[in-house]
Amino acid sequence: MTAATSIVCPDCDGTTFTLLPCRCTSFGDRFLADEEATLVQREAYRDCEQCRGTGSVAYPCHRCRRRGRRRAQLVLSVANLDTGAVASHSMVPGGLDPQPEPSGGWVVRLADRVRELAAVVGAAVTGDEPPLGLPPQWRPDLPAVRRHELEAQAIVGLDHLPWRLIVGRSEAASPVEPAARLGRLCALADLLLLDLVIEARRQGARVDWDVRYEVPGSPVPKIWLGHRDLPAALAGTDVADALTGLIERGRSAPARMLRLDGPRPPAVPAVDVDQLERRILADCVDPKTGDELPGAQALWRDGRLWHTSLRGGEPVEHLVEQPTGQVVRRVRVPLRRGCPPPDPPWLGEPIGWRRCPDCVPGSRLRSCDCRLGDRPADADCAHCGGVGMRPSALTCPTCFGTHRLPETVLVTLTDLRHRVVHLAWQSGVPEEATLVATQPGGKPVVQLPDRYRLGSWAPILGVRPEDLAEADGGHEIDYDLRGGYVTLPWARADPIVEHVRAAGRGQPGARLIVTAVRPDAPPLTELIRLALGLDLALEVSVCDLRHHAGDPLRLAGLRWSVRPRSRDAAVRPDEWPHRPTLEAALAWCVECLDDSVADAVPADPVVPIRVPAAAPDELLADPVPALLRLAARHAGQTLTVRFTRAGCAVHLHDDGGVRLLAEATDLHDLRLR
Ligand SMILES: [Zn+2]
Ligand SMILES: [Zn+2]
Ligand SMILES: [Zn+2]
Ligand SMILES: [Zn+2]
Numbered sequence: 001m002t003a004a005t006s007i008v009c010p011d012c013d014g015t016t017f018t019l020l021p022c023r024c025t026s027f028g029d030r031f032l033a034d035e036e037a038t039l040v041q042r043e044a045y046r047d048c049e050q051c052r053g054t055g056s057v058a059y060p061c062h063r064c065r066r067r068g069r070r071r072a073q074l075v076l077s078v079a080n081l082d083t084g085a086v087a088s089h090s091m092v093p094g095g096l097d098p099q100p101e102p103s104g105g106w107v108v109r110l111a112d113r114v115r116e117l118a119a120v121v122g123a124a125v126t127g128d129e130p131p132l133g134l135p136p137q138w139r140p141d142l143p144a145v146r147r148h149e150l151e152a153q154a155i156v157g158l159d160h161l162p163w164r165l166i167v168g169r170s171e172a173a174s175p176v177e178p179a180a181r182l183g184r185l186c187a188l189a190d191l192l193l194l195d196l197v198i199e200a201r202r203q204g205a206r207v208d209w210d211v212r213y214e215v216p217g218s219p220v221p222k223i224w225l226g227h228r229d230l231p232a233a234l235a236g237t238d239v240a241d242a243l244t245g246l247i248e249r250g251r252s253a254p255a256r257m258l259r260l261d262g263p264r265p266p267a268v269p270a271v272d273v274d275q276l277e278r279r280i281l282a283d284c285v286d287p288k289t290g291d292e293l294p295g296a297q298a299l300w301r302d303g304r305l306w307h308t309s310l311r312g313g314e315p316v317e318h319l320v321e322q323p324t325g326q327v328v329r330r331v332r333v334p335l336r337r338g339c340p341p342p343d344p345p346w347l348g349e350p351i352g353w354r355r356c357p358d359c360v361p362g363s364r365l366r367s368c369d370c371r372l373g374d375r376p377a378d379a380d381c382a383h384c385g386g387v388g389m390r391p392s393a394l395t396c397p398t399c400f401g402t403h404r405l406p407e408t409v410l411v412t413l414t415d416l417r418h419r420v421v422h423l424a425w426q427s428g429v430p431e432e433a434t435l436v437a438t439q440p441g442g443k444p445v446v447q448l449p450d451r452y453r454l455g456s457w458a459p460i461l462g463v464r465p466e467d468l469a470e471a472d473g474g475h476e477i478d479y480d481l482r483g484g485y486v487t488l489p490w491a492r493a494d495p496i497v498e499h500v501r502a503a504g505r506g507q508p509g510a511r512l513i514v515t516a517v518r519p520d521a522p523p524l525t526e527l528i529r530l531a532l533g534l535d536l537a538l539e540v541s542v543c544d545l546r547h548h549a550g551d552p553l554r555l556a557g558l559r560w561s562v563r564p565r566s567r568d569a570a571v572r573p574d575e576w577p578h579r580p581t582l583e584a585a586l587a588w589c590v591e592c593l594d595d596s597v598a599d600a601v602p603a604d605p606v607v608p609i610r611v612p613a614a615a616p617d618e619l620l621a622d623p624v625p626a627l628l629r630l631a632a633r634h635a636g637q638t639l640t641v642r643f644t645r646a647g648c649a650v651h652l653h654d655d656g657g658v659r660l661l662a663e664a665t666d667l668h669d670l671r672l673r
Contacts, residue, residue: 006072009064014069018058020056027328031327048324074163075088078118085121108131135150163597165593179271188239193422217253218249221245246508255406276305283308314334315332409504425496432449436552446488453484526619528623540643560577560584565600575653637652
């Protein structure tokens with residue numbers, strides 16, 4: 001017997017909202033509250049703007065997304081990317097096969113199910129699904145109705161991700177060797193002139209580990225996510241992970257020139273990871289008093305490791321407005337390095353800067369929109385009354401809150417292996433700029449010489465200009481920076497000043513770090529086969545803007561996006577292909593696979609999730625040449641091709657709508673109108 005696959009939401013009893021204590025009750029009946037103060041009793045704030053002093057607020061139930069019902073079905077799917085085989089298992093009340101735990105209680109071992117499915121499709125999978133615990137009342141001798149009720153309760157606890165996809169390959173990937181990973185990260189730090197920081201920090205009773213890059217002079221960060229030990233931190237941190245957050249961490253780092261004429265550090269020697277871990281842990285204790293310290297770091301800088309403890313700095317007090325109308329006093333103790341390492345020899349003289357004209361340090365005042373485009377403030381402006389500044393909750397977009405605009409920006413381009421180019425773009429250096437266009441408002445657009453065009457360095461590093469991306473986060477490099485185009489605010493403005501401002505905006509230590517790496521992604525045909533195996537649609541959108549090449553005012557080249565969607569979903573009219581290359585779109589598709597699969601689940605919890613299966617299959621013929629021909633025929637317009645088990649359908653986006661152009665069982669059979 002199988003029970004229902006949806007139940008009334010246990011969090012809101014089906015009413016779609018929940019009554020919860022108001023946030024004000026954690027601070028009590030006072031306007032100014034201390035975050036750390038302990039309350040004798042929870043009490044509502046009389047003037048609360050959220051609960052009007054009643055102490056409780058009705059929130060829409062987020063667990064059931066205001067539907068009143070929850071899904072009691074979990075589908076596990078395992079796919080083999082090399083063969084296209086898919087196997088799935090649907091877990092519903094009455095079909096769970098619970099196992100007793102030695103410590104008491106009953107669990108469903110999801111990892112066992114995943115292993116069975118992986119064996120069916122011949123895939124090596126990594127990672128372990130944690131077991132699903134059943135409520136303590138569950139016993140095998142209960143009546144079936146009661147057992148199924150309890151099992152449904154356990155399954156709905158996982159309904160934030162009711163369909164889980166695990167993708168593997170036929171061959172297991174070789175595990176990451178922590179020492180080799182550390183060696184590679186250190187070598188890259190020397191190449192890019194960055195610090196590699198290996199940090200242990202106390203989080204309550206345990207010590208967490210983190211490995212990351214920093215621009216020298218970055219403060220010890222507040223926000224922090226850790227691993228359980230150093231080998232795990234190294235295994236879990238690749239180059240892209242270590243670079244993530246570099247900009248935010250280094251916002252306040254001082255900007256200094258790079259001296260590139262000195263001797264290069266020697267090749268990275270082998271580092272013993274266990275020994276390094278022990279040394280850093282030992283540094284987490286004060287050698288004089290034996291007291292526990294908040295943490296410790298080892299910094300790889302200029303070819304060697306420097307060790308330092310982390311200590312509490314001067315407490316900083318913040319007043320934080322609450323949505324309740326209260327103000328909470330929050331005291332934070334920032335960490336500082338006990339023994340900061342000496343400057344590396346490659347750091348040169350400080351870079352000059354000018355004050356940001358669009359914000360006032362220490363206040364929320366920002367340039368008013370009436371001043372946009374370097375106009376004088378509008379005397380009749382309704383927002384600022386002609387002052388030109390107005391309060392805003394957003395970070396200043398000109399300087400990202402640093403209040404400084406550097407006069408030089410240091411650009412580092414790298415293939416993340418062994419090639420690197422360091423450039424210094426300095427304001428005040430006269431350069432020949434060619435007038436290439438005029439903006440609709442009349443501002444001149446000039447183009448700077450080759451060394452200011454990031455795109456012209458791409459072939460030197462072995463990639464296409466559209467493969468250039470910001471090292472932190474992988475964002476595409478701006479079209480203007482790639483082509484060296486500068487829009488001048490007025491005719492006689494210095495183009496280098498404007499170019500430096502655009503490139504250096506908010507960058508740590510005035511350093512813009514750019515990767516020149518072709519994205520690593522499976523071919524489109526593998527992802528189509530995978531989507532078909534999962535009984536989904538793979539949507540590929542493409543827009544051909546190659547006819548804009550050489551026009552500095554318009555985006556040029558090809559734009560792509562690739563995403564799996566529900567088989568029956570309609571093409572979204574506003575779909576715009578965001579990625580500059582097919583490989584970038586494919587890499588993004590793989591990165592978001594978990595979420596896309598979860599989005600393909602029917603919104604209504606009463607509608608069961610399909611349980612897809614597929615035998616190994618041949619790859620389709622490569623549809624990319626046909627896609628390119630189609631896109632060229634409709635240049636300037638977005639095309640979306642949906643690949644499903646039924647065939648493929650070509651849609652054209654125009655006038656805010658979507659039009660079906662053609663359908664066929666195979667893209668190569670399409671007769672195009
Ligand atoms: Zn309240
Ligand atoms: Zn609910
Ligand atoms: Zn204004
Ligand atoms: Zn600013």
